[in-house]
Amino acid sequence: xxxxxxxxxxxxxxxxxxxxxxxxxxxxSFDILNGExxxxxGESGSGKSVTALSIVQLLPYPLASHPNGSIKFKSKExxxxxxxxxxxxxxxxxAMVFQEPMTSLNPLHTIEKQIGEIxxxxxxxxxxxxxxxxxxxxxxxGITDINRHLKSYPHELSGGQxxxxxxxxxxxxxxxxxxxxxxxxxLDVTIQAQILELLENLQKKFGMSMLFITHxxxxxxxxxxxxxxxNGGEIVESGKTEQVxxxxxxxxxxxxxxxxxxxxxxxxxxxxxxxxxxxxxxVWFPLKSGLLRRTYKYIRAVDGINIEVHxxxxxGVxGESGSGKTTLGMALLRLISSDGMIKFNEKRIxxxxxxxxxxLRREMQIVFQDPYGSLSPRMSISQIIEEGLKIHKxxxxxxxxxxxxxxxxxxxxxxxxxxxxxxxxxSGGQxxxIAIARAIALKPKFIVLDEPTSALDRSVQVQIINLLIxxxxxxxxxxxxxxxxxxxxRAISDEVIVMRNGKxxxxxxxxxxxxxxxxxxxKALMAAAFNLEAIxxxxxxxx
Amino acid sequence: xxxxxxxxxxxxEQHTRKMKFLNHTITPLTERRLNNFxxxxxxxxxxxxxxxxxxxxxxxxxxxxxxxxxxxxxxKFYYPIFTSYPETTFNGDFETExxxxxxxxxxxxxxxxxxxxxxxxxxxxxxxxxxxTPAPSAPTTQNWLGTDDQxxxxxxxxxxxxxxxxxxxxxxxxxxxxxxxxxxxxQGYFGGWTDLLFQRFIEIWSSLPxxxxxxxxxxxVEPTFWLLLGLMLLFSWMxxxxxxxxxxxxxxxxxxxxxxxxxxxxxxxxxIRHVLPNAMVxxxxxxxxxxxxxxxxxxxxxxxxxxxxxGSPSLGEMLKQGKENLQxxxxxITAFLAIAIMLSLMIFIGEAIRDAYDPRKQISAYKR
Numbered sequence: 001x002x003x004x005x006x007x008x009x010x011x012x013x014x015x016x017x018x019x020x021x022x023x024x025x026x027x028x029s030f031d032i033l034n035g036e037x038x039x040x041x042g043e044s045g046s047g048k049s050v051t052a053l054s055i056v057q058l059l060p061y062p063l064a065s066h067p068n069g070s071i072k073f074k075s076k077e078x079x080x081x082x083x084x085x086x087x088x089x090x091x092x093x094x095a096m097v098f099q100e101p102m103t104s105l106n107p108l109h110t111i112e113k114q115i116g117e118i119x120x121x122x123x124x125x126x127x128x129x130x131x132x133x134x135x136x137x138x139x140x141x142g143i144t145d146i147n148r149h150l151k152s153y154p155h156e157l158s159g160g161q162x163x164x165x166x167x168x169x170x171x172x173x174x175x176x177x178x179x180x181x182x183x184x185x186x187l188d189v190t191i192q193a194q195i196l197e198l199l200e201n202l203q204k205k206f207g208m209s210m211l212f213i214t215h216x217x218x219x220x221x222x223x224x225x226x227x228x229x230x231n232g233g234e235i236v237e238s239g240k241t242e243q244v245x246x247x248x249x250x251x252x253x254x255x256x257x258x259x260x261x262x263x264x265x266x267x268x269x270x271x272x273x274x275x276x277x278x279x280x281x282x283v284w285f286p287l288k289s290g291l292l293r294r295t296y297k298y299i300r301a302v303d304g305i306n307i308e309v310h311x312x313x314x315x316g317v318x319g320e321s322g323s324g325k326t327t328l329g330m331a332l333l334r335l336i337s338s339d340g341m342i343k344f345n346e347k348r349i350x351x352x353x354x355x356x357x358x359x360l361r362r363e364m365q366i367v368f369q370d371p372y373g374s375l376s377p378r379m380s381i382s383q384i385i386e387e388g389l390k391i392h393k394x395x396x397x398x399x400x401x402x403x404x405x406x407x408x409x410x411x412x413x414x415x416x417x418x419x420x421x422x423x424x425x426x427s428g429g430q431x432x433x434i435a436i437a438r439a440i441a442l443k444p445k446f447i448v449l450d451e452p453t454s455a456l457d458r459s460v461q462v463q464i465i466n467l468l469i470x471x472x473x474x475x476x477x478x479x480x481x482x483x484x485x486x487x488x489x490r491a492i493s494d495e496v497i498v499m500r501n502g503k504x505x506x507x508x509x510x511x512x513x514x515x516x517x518x519x520x521x522x523k524a525l526m527a528a529a530f531n532l533e534a535i536x537x538x539x540x541x542x543x
Numbered sequence: 544x545x546x547x548x549x550x551x552x553x554x555x556e557q558h559t560r561k562m563k564f565l566n567h568t569i570t571p572l573t574e575r576r577l578n579n580f581x582x583x584x585x586x587x588x589x590x591x592x593x594x595x596x597x598x599x600x601x602x603x604x605x606x607x608x609x610x611x612x613x614x615x616x617x618x619k620f621y622y623p624i625f626t627s628y629p630e631t632t633f634n635g636d637f638e639t640e641x642x643x644x645x646x647x648x649x650x651x652x653x654x655x656x657x658x659x660x661x662x663x664x665x666x667x668x669x670x671x672x673x674x675x676t677p678a679p680s681a682p683t684t685q686n687w688l689g690t691d692d693q694x695x696x697x698x699x700x701x702x703x704x705x706x707x708x709x710x711x712x713x714x715x716x717x718x719x720x721x722x723x724x725x726x727x728x729x730q731g732y733f734g735g736w737t738d739l740l741f742q743r744f745i746e747i748w749s750s751l752p753x754x755x756x757x758x759x760x761x762x763x764v765e766p767t768f769w770l771l772l773g774l775m776l777l778f779s780w781m782x783x784x785x786x787x788x789x790x791x792x793x794x795x796x797x798x799x800x801x802x803x804x805x806x807x808x809x810x811x812x813x814x815i816r817h818v819l820p821n822a823m824v825x826x827x828x829x830x831x832x833x834x835x836x837x838x839x840x841x842x843x844x845x846x847x848x849x850x851x852x853x854g855s856p857s858l859g860e861m862l863k864q865g866k867e868n869l870q871x872x873x874x875x876i877t878a879f880l881a882i883a884i885m886l887s888l889m890i891f892i893g894e895a896i897r898d899a900y901d902p903r904k905q906i907s908a909y910k911r
Contacts, residue, residue, distance in 0.1 A: 015584060291611040302765075333805060335804060335805060337799065357807075358809070359807070360807075361805060361807030362807060364805075366801075366802065366805040367797075368798040368801070368802060370798055373797060373798040373799065374798035374801075375802075375803050376799045376801055376803075376816075376817055376820075378820050387803065387806060387808070387816075388806040388807070391806055391807050391808050391812075392807065424565060435802070438802070438806075442806070514733050
C-alpha cells in the first residue's frame, strides 16, 4: 500500500465553553491518497468542518484543543508544529475553498491584489510576474473577460464568479490537497453544477487530492472516490462511494439515504375554488439619479405575473437567486407596494389601504427562510405564538389563548411544555415548526412559504414538508411555496411556475413541468438540479 | 380533554419556568448580562460606592442642616426640618421662623428641653459665625473641610452640590433619552422623507452655538434648575438619535419584524415590542456616559458663572472659588476630588454595563 498523502489518526477536537467542554470531533481517522477525492458527509453540527479546519490548524486555539490524535502530511506531524512550519503548508501545500465566497474575499481589495498577494507571499514573485500568473489562473478557472475582472472588487462579481476566484486563489500555489468546505452550498443549482465540473477538471489536470465536505449525497456520488459519513463528531461509516451509497451498513447512513422526498406526494385535492389571483402583477424598484432624483431606470423585480392559487393546493415558485420569487410573495401579501390586480377570496386587495388590510392578515400568513431570524430572540415561544392571537382578538382570556397555543404547538409536533422557553434553546427544525405554529394559530386560508426548508438538513426538510402537507390536507390551506430547490418543490407542488429575472419562464401543472420541460432554461435547471450537469443552453449564461 | 391537559401541563411547568425577580421573568439573556456585569469587579464595586454616596446625599437635609433634627420643648416634640416654627413658639420675640443657630434661641430651647443637631450643623447657605480666622478658613474640627469665601461650610456645600449634580445629570439623561430614542425610532423605522427631513433638521439644530445661547439667556432671565434643564435638553437629545436610528434602520427588515407585520401588527406596537429592544442595548450602554457628560456640562457652566443661581450649592461654583482663592487650597482640592471621583465612578459603571451587553463576551456558551 502506498504511503498516504495525508493521514488523520484518532483526531479529537474539544471546545471550551464557559461551563463545560464540547467534544466536537471524537477520534476520527482517515487517509487521503494521491489524486483521490474523499468526501466528508454529514448533517450540520456533525463536526465535518471542524475536522477540515483542524487539518490546516485554523481553529480558534486555545479555545479549541486536540486532546489526542495526529495529522500527518507526507509523514510529517502537523499538530504541535511551530507556526512557521504550518504556515508553509497551509495555503501552499494544502489549500482551502470556503462555503461563502462573499465573506472569504476581502471587500476592499481588487481581485488582482488578492491573488497577487498569495503569489508574492508564498512564491516571492514580483508584481509583474504575479500579475501574469494571476491572469493565467483566472483563465484556468473559466473567468471570461479577464483583464476587466482583474480590476474588479468582489461585490462586482456574481456568486459563481467569486467562487471561481476563490478556487483560483487556492490553486495559486499548486497545492497537493484542496479542501473544499461546502463550496457550492451558497450557489444556485446551475452554477453549482458548473463549479463541480470545474473542480473535477482541475483535479484531473493537476493530479491534486481533494477533501470534499458536503451535506449533499448527490454531490458525493458525483465527485468522491471514497466517502466518510460523520455523525455527532464520529465517522460512522467509510468506504468506496458506490459501495457505501448502494449498501449502507450503519443505521445513520441508511437514515441519510432514506431522507428524500420520494415517499411524499402533494395534497390530493384536485379541483377547488381559487383563493388568490393576480393579474399582471408588477414590482418595479426605481433607480434615481441626479440633482432632482429623477427616475431613469427601473429594476423589474416582478414583471407582469399572473398566478392562481387554489384552496388546499400548492403553487410552487422556482427560480435562482435574484429571480424575484421572494418579492412576488411579499407583493401578494402586500408587504411591499406593487402594481396590478390581486384578488383574495374574490375581493380585490391591491387598492385598499394598509389599515383595511390588517384584518385580512389573519387569513394570509408567511413563513420565512431563516428560522433563526424570524423569531424574536427576546420572546418566549408562548409569547411569539400568542402575538397574532392578541392582534386579531382571537380568544378572550389568557387561558383561552393558552389553549389555542397548546393546540397549535401540538399540531406542528412540538411539546407544549416547552412553550415558556426561548427560541435559542431550539434546533433549526424546531424553530421552523414554531414559525409554522405562529402562522397556523390564526387559521389562515393562504400561507406564503418563503424557502422554509432551505436552512435545514435534508432529513429535517423531509419532516417539515411532511408536516406542511398534512396541515394542508387537514385545514385546506393554500400554499405559495417559494424555493430554489427543485426536489422540494417537486415533493409539495401541484402547480409550478419557473421564474427568471422577474418573468415567468414556464408555468403549469407540476408533473408536466418536471417530466416534460419545454423551455431551454427549465431544462438546464432540471439537469443541474437532478443530475448535477451543467448544460450550456444559449439562454443560461451565468453572468 | 384539552382543559385537562392544560391543567396537567401547568403542574409540569412550574419548574420549567425561569427564575423570577419582582414578578419579572429573568431570561437567560438577562441572567448572562447580570453575570457579565458582576464579573467586571471595578464596575460592580463602583456601582455600590456610587449608590451609597447617592443615597447618602439624597438625605442631605438630615446630614447637613442649620435646623435641628428634633426638638423637645415644654414636653412637646418639634420637627423643624419638616415644618417651620415661628420664634414665638419657643417664647422668642419675632413672628418669623426661628433661627436655631442664634445663641439666644438655642438658650431659650435648652432651658425647657433639648435639641438634636444633624452631623453637620450647617446648611449649604448658612454663614458660619464666630470664625477664628477670616473666611475662607482652613479645615478645623468644626468645619471639616473649611469654609468658603462667604464663610459657608464646605462639607455641607459638597453634600448638597453632589446631590444637585447627580440629580441634574439623571434628569437630563432620562429626558433626553426619551426624546432621542423616540425621534431616532421614528426616523429609522419610517425612513424615506421622514428620515431625510429630520436628519437635515438635526444637522442645522446641532450647529447652533449652545454655549453662547446659554450665556445670552442667562443675561436675560435668572436661570433656575428647571430652566437650565430645559435649555440643555433642547440640545442634548440628539446624542442618542444616531445609534437608535441606525438600529431601527437595521432591524426594520429583520424577518421577525416582517413576520409581525404579516401578522397584522400596527407600526407603533412593532416599534415598541420588536425593534426597540434591539435599540435598547446601544441606548443603555450609552446612558452612564451621557450622565457623566451632563454633569460635566452643568459643572462647567457653574464654573463660568452661567449656571445655577448664585448661592446654590454647586461643584462648579466651588471650583471657581478655588481658582479665585489659591491661598485656600481646600476649596479647589475638595471640588476637584469630588468631581473626579463622581465622574470616574460613572465611567467605571458605564464600562461594566458595556461589558454586560457585549454579545461577544462568553458567546460560546450561548451559541445558537
